[in-house]
Amino acid sequence: MINNGSKNIISQLKQDVERFLHTAHGKLDFKTYREFMVTGNRKNYESVYFYRRKKLTTFGLLAFLYPGDQQYIEALENEIWHVCNEFTWCLPAHIDTSLEEQDYQTYKQTNQLLFTVDLFAAETAFTLAELVHLFHNQLDDFLVEKVKIEIDRRVFEPFLERSFHWEKATHNWASVCAGSIGVAAFYLLEGDGRQEEIINRVMHTLDYYLQGFEEDGACTEGYSYWQYGFGYFVYFADLLQRYRQIDLFGKEKVRAVALFQQKVFLANHYVVHFSDAEPTAEPMLGFTHFLHKKFPEVHVPRESMRKTNIVDDCGRWAPAIRELWWYDERLKGSEWPNEDHLMEHSSIYLSRMDAYAFAAKAGHNDEPHNHNDIGQFILYGRGDVFLRDLGSGEYHKDYFNDKRYQFVCNSAEGHSIPVINGLYQREGAHFFGTMKKHHESNTHESIKLDISSAYEEPLRFFRQFDWYKSDKPQLIVTDCFTFDEQPSSLTESFIADDFPYDIQDQTIYLKGKKETLQISYEQTKVIPNVKRKSFRNHQGEQEYYLHILFDAIDLEKNMTIRFAFNFLGG
Template sequence: MSDNRFTAGLAGLLPPAELARALTAAGRWQPYPTVDQRPAWASVDQEYGQRLLAEAENERSTPWPELTASGYLRFSIDGNRQSFETPYLERRDRLARAVLATGLAASPADRAQYLLSAIDGIWLLCEESSWCFPAHESRPLPDQEAPTLDLFAAETGALLAYAASVLGSILRAEHPLVAERIDREVRARVLVPYQAAAETFWYDAGNNWNPWIHSNVLAAALLVESDSRDQIATVDRVLRGLDQYLTHVPADGGCDEGITYWWRAGATLFECLEILHQATGGVFDAFEQPLLGRIARYPLAAHIGGSWHVNFADGFALPRPGTVVPGLLHRFGRAVHDPEVVAHAGALAAVADRYPAPVTPGASLASCLGVLFDQDWAAAGTADFPYPGETWLPDTEVLVAREHPGSADGLFLAAKAGHNAENHNHNDVGHWIVAHDGSPVIIDVGVGTYTERTFSAERYDIWTMRSSYHNVPTVDGYEQSHGAGHRAARVAATVTGTSAGLELDLGPAYPSAAGVRSWWRSMRLVREHGEARIDIDDSWDLDRDPAELALHLMTAIPARYAAPGVLTIGPLLARFDAGRFEARIETIDLTDDLLTRVWGRAVHRVTLLARTADRVGSHRLRLTAAERSEPSPPSAAPPSRREL
């Protein structure tokens, strides 16, 4: 392991006195061209510009989404988040489109119309009683006199600040009251609460809240704040807050929140550092720190093939539109001088929109502007994914290995140890994923739509969070328990030229009532004699003969019986000890939109149930690629079905 601490911390790189000398004068920072800088806007990718203008034009004839008190109250009444969050986010996306359309429109008349649309959006957001999500508010309805600064209040403040910056002198000359309203509301709802609040739970947190909020507070302070002393105080506090975040980041650069939240954690940390680099004319420069390079490489470790990703924690195996911004990763790779990160970003552009298209949920105005005016990104050609052969993250305790380094072909294994108090935790110590030719076969189901239960005491009653719906054992019906003490013990990874494996004792992950003295699990991808296999070896020692012992496999494709002790799971053959275990196959019908978007209408579970459950025992599950010419045998028994 290597040290992940910066020598003097971010705040030490540029103390307040040096900040005062290095920062662009308050109110003068202009990171992107204003709409009256016509040559810059004329250089924007034409295909993207036409798509965005068409969407913005269609919206001009439709009413803006409505936000109601009853919609806000739904979360406290029945836990529904979407009734308010969906129109809330649609408003912000529409405003971002109107701002961009004002710059992209060719004729002065069209620009004037889109400017009015942008003003409508600005005014609506400024009239909202709160910018905070209901799920993040401590009261059923917000108190306007005591605004809550959450992720989306901060993001709204930055959206309005960037909008005012891009609309520039036209807005301030023709509609000065709108510009003044933006300044007033951003100060009142973002900058003042940020400086006035005591150390909030997220200020020293090790999860995405810290850099995500700080990236937006920082932009708001640099774009809106006119008092240099207040601006410097805010920037200094942001740096100290980011230092708190960095004390939690593992030295290997991993993200225990998973790849979905990396884009709101590692990526927004980069945005903070990039903003300060720009606003100080390059004086602030943290990108030579080795930890930043390791953080930038996490997307490579979490990549399976094409659009598919390892989705441990609250992640999506197929990222939602707008949440992946290849151009931002390209800038990150360039900043840390890592050509593989740069290449990975270029390859992502082929499987995701090269630009946030045109503005989708999760694609902020800042991310759109950052991509549109990055000349290096515009000039970058297509690239191939680097596909590292193995990645071992010793602090995050995740191992990823593929059969053919440099290619998505063949077998792929991702395995984790960890503990059951990770950020966005699922009870999944000893869990693993297998893909073939770049597509998941044995899977992590992921996470469904957030409700009030998702981050409550009922979290582990949700089936997608439970260990029995991950690829780990249950003992006498006992599943893993949550909490930091329920963790892997004696974790070791072994990587050689012919194999990569992770070994751990997952016994401590279970409650004492399960009677697990030890449960050794080895997950290994082996390349030998031109062939590859994945072996999952289990060896257990219990304090009693259990009544039931089960090994679980979640699959994207229904398993079928091929022969005694052999299952066909799509392109894979799974061999198990049929003398000691029987396979039970069930289909789980899906109704949640976020899950069906990834897996379709169903996922499947194989339960290997011990015929005779002994106190001490062992088992090997071996996975190999099926012969492509081999026909799929008929199922010996239809799977059971259930809906969760």
């Protein structure tokens, strides 16, 4: 059971247990619960909520690894008790206040407490149901029954009595909510007539989830949401195959989605972070081993990329336990291969070669976790992301309402795309771009984007990327504009990481840890200006970046502006 590949993981789990036992943490008190409704702040409640899930999952993992150690069972029972007594299993940001916060008159009419079923209520049901399934002979009988009652009244009954917005969603909510409920139903409702109804509805919702992927299998939400949403699809599909002999893995779309991971890593842990994604990520090796056995084309990363901390920031049980169950030490991984991938349906391109990589996107501005970013690109070299995406900002009430594009990381201002007549790209599916391969050889890739429909201004706009592969790669970006009327202004905009920089002789130099990037521009056409700016990242921390702006000098109806990005070495 405990192999060499698990030793570092177990060491981390034991360190976490010591911290849990000796560190006091906040409580889910009333003020903390109401804070989101009053101020929009999500962080305080969620930090306590997820800390409790981390404890629950960690004690569960150690109880599984050391079945004879009663201290872990007792600690697990205590955390299960706390979770069962929470006012709601949802996050305040997701609550339908007409349910949890119903008034007394409504309660008198129904004589029933009502519950929202969101991502985390569903995940909690999955977690508790699987824990009871694994440890029912070791847990207190009363606590086992308590778990069954709470899952029934908080998740099963609300799901059966109502419909939810996520049942027809084409993103991670569909798979996480439905998949979790389906798993809990497999474990707890055997012989109960409701199980069949639940499983049928779950499978219907998972069909919607798969519709959210184009035929190329790309996840436009970003890698972390692929790992999250597709993970819960796979957890349910695995049990469905075992309990019902129904094979969802035989679908061609599922195979395509399974291959997405190897098409989105730049190098090592650096990932293409379009949309609400983080710049680095760790592949779940156990999960990847499972997929590799289903689909041999799935690349297995090297062992050193394996997570040693398998309990994620939200304390999710389902992926953590499967990192132990599904990890196969016989599978020897390797570096991400040198490959080019054009995901034409999703308009995402990646070229990876040794220590360098380039990625670009078109698509439309109404994608899940959308950023206004048609024409955006990323340039990586030897351990640094030079031209970057800001990725995910701090989640806040306003982050998901009509103020979303006031956050720079979501707006066109925070991306490497032009500003035309002082106007940025806008949100909406009718703002779009297309991508196609223009040239292909062993040493040169050319990708052409038609971004004419990405702007409100009437124009023709083509952006071409010429990627020259050598020991020191070069990227040429050529923007061709054709306006109906002479423009009043045109600013080329590039987002770079917070590097030391220098400007001299029509050139900007960005100095990374091991590499220098030279940005050459046409002095007769543009005037450069570099500004150091900041935003609040997903962790709520202030993060700095460089905003490199080039104002066009001579404005004409037909304009071509060219930039060269050359890697020079250390």
